[in-house]
Amino acid sequence: MKIDWSRNETLVALVILAFCLLAALSDPRFLSIATLTDLLRGGIVLGIFAVAAMLVLISGGIDVSFTAIAAVTMYVTAMVLNAVLPWLPWWAALGFGMGVGACLGAINGILIAGFGLPTLIVTLGTLSIFRGFMLTFIGQKQITTLPPGMREFGRMMLIRGENADGSFYSLHGAFVVTVLVIVVTWLLLQRTMLGRQIYAIGGSVESARRIGINVRGVQFFIYVYVGVLAGLAGVIHASMARVANPFDLVGLELSVIAAVVLGGARLAGGHGTLTGTVLGVALIVLVRNSLIVLGIPATWQSVTIGLLILVGTGLPAWQAKRAAARAA
């Protein structure tokens, strides 16, 4: 198998391997099913977010409002289902979340595709609008009794087992949802014209426009899709946590973006693969869960993630600069 050293994915895979090795050496219990299920659980919500963020980055934009969309969706879903639709089964609850998320994503879509406003600043604005609106007009209290549909989903376990020392390990059924999201998005990106159009817009908006791509339509679709995924992630998060806390989730944006850029998606757009994103998520989850195992205090977590962002984007950027200088 030929290894392409210049690609982010290879480097990230190597770092993950090295990380696991170090962790296993410092604590042999690291290599166990419990750790694996722990890591996979950590990656469920983050993974869905990362796929959404990756899509936006490929199209040449950046979205920091998806965590707010998730938080608002989960809170609204819990509230509405409790109040008027308690009989909804779990899959309808998820669907409801996706619907709410789609509406919020559409707002982003109208502002960015319709008005052509810069994506970072718009999503900074909508982040505050969504969150501010929810906390002002909808509610600030945690919802501790979730609707039956969400509770039912929260109990669905894929794998359940017992360790040698009597503690339990389990993998939540939501993992299947994350895998489905990854597969569907992969199909979208690699097997449909829409996917190629997304890459094209990210590569060069003007060129895409000239070859007849409906840039605005595609952009609008992207932000609605991101909203759907964010809403889904939010409802899953609340179901797994057994509580809808309106202050959750916001603050994860940086970890998500770190995961995506580590995996090779470029801010300028046009690049990004699901393999890379998945590897990036894996690395971030590893870092977040295992710094303790390695004996690094939790206070250094943000430093590590910041460093990872810089290294993950710095290395390819520096390589690109050197290549450009050599070509000039």
Next chain:
Amino acid sequence: MRQNLLQRLVSSPEGRLAIIAVAVFLAMVAMSPDRFLSWQNLTSMAFQFPEFAILALAMTMTMLTGGIDLSVVGVANLSAVVAALLMTRLTGSSDGTVVLLLALCAAVAVGMAAGLFNGLLVAKLGLPAILATLGSGLIFTGLAIALTGGSAVMGLPAAAAWIGNATILGIPTPLILFALLAGGLSLILTRTAFGMKVRMFGANPLAARFAAMDIDAMLIKVYVVSGALAATAGMVVMSRANSAKADYGSSYLLLAVLIAILGGVNPYGGYGRIIGVVLAVLSMQFLSSGLNMVGVSNFARELIWGSLLIFVMIVNTWRPAGRSS
């Protein structure tokens, strides 16, 4: 065709901002007539706005080059933490004025070093400013957390309160500080070669490259200045809060971006006037104080800021800054 004063005022973006500032002021007065117009409120506002106003100045600098500095709050907190730790460890003279000066220098030095780091990432490595400052902001905040263990640094000497709370000839010190910084920045941007290069690069990076401008040096200087300004803002916050913490002012980042955009700075670079930023700062402070007076919660303020940001950007797309007059 000769335009009357009103027409000229409306056609320039800064003129429109002045009208907005006055309108907001009047609206807030209307909502709480006796409290808003009181001397106590006016001085209180003058003490409050320099905190985020100086951050907005820092944001303006980097936005003019078409970049952005998302690490300003992180830098502010890190500098404040360093300064506060210095002051609490080195209690020299009883009132601590010498220690204060040392701490100030240390803070600005930290800010400049942070800015240098950012500048190198953007200029030498060619990282997009968003990602570079996103990552570095995390690092700076993380360092501040590591230095303090997450809690606030307290027990500052009495002299530390001077920057944020004293008055010189009846005018609040932070206001004087902001006026000096804004004036200085305006002079630099309009009357020096450096300022011209900043605006030229922001307006057309390719042309700047072909004009043989030393872009790397210019960008590094811009981020260093931004870092120094952020550190100064951090010192004002520290003085007013009488403590330093790694996560103070987290909502100020959005506010700084909002003020810069509201102030007419083009986020793609090339256009922006300090007077616009000052007017935007005033508008936001009036809004903030006025809303506080009628009991609007913090979250609603976030909502209003976000909506205002979007609204201003939509209006700007229909009337882009600098095209009129």
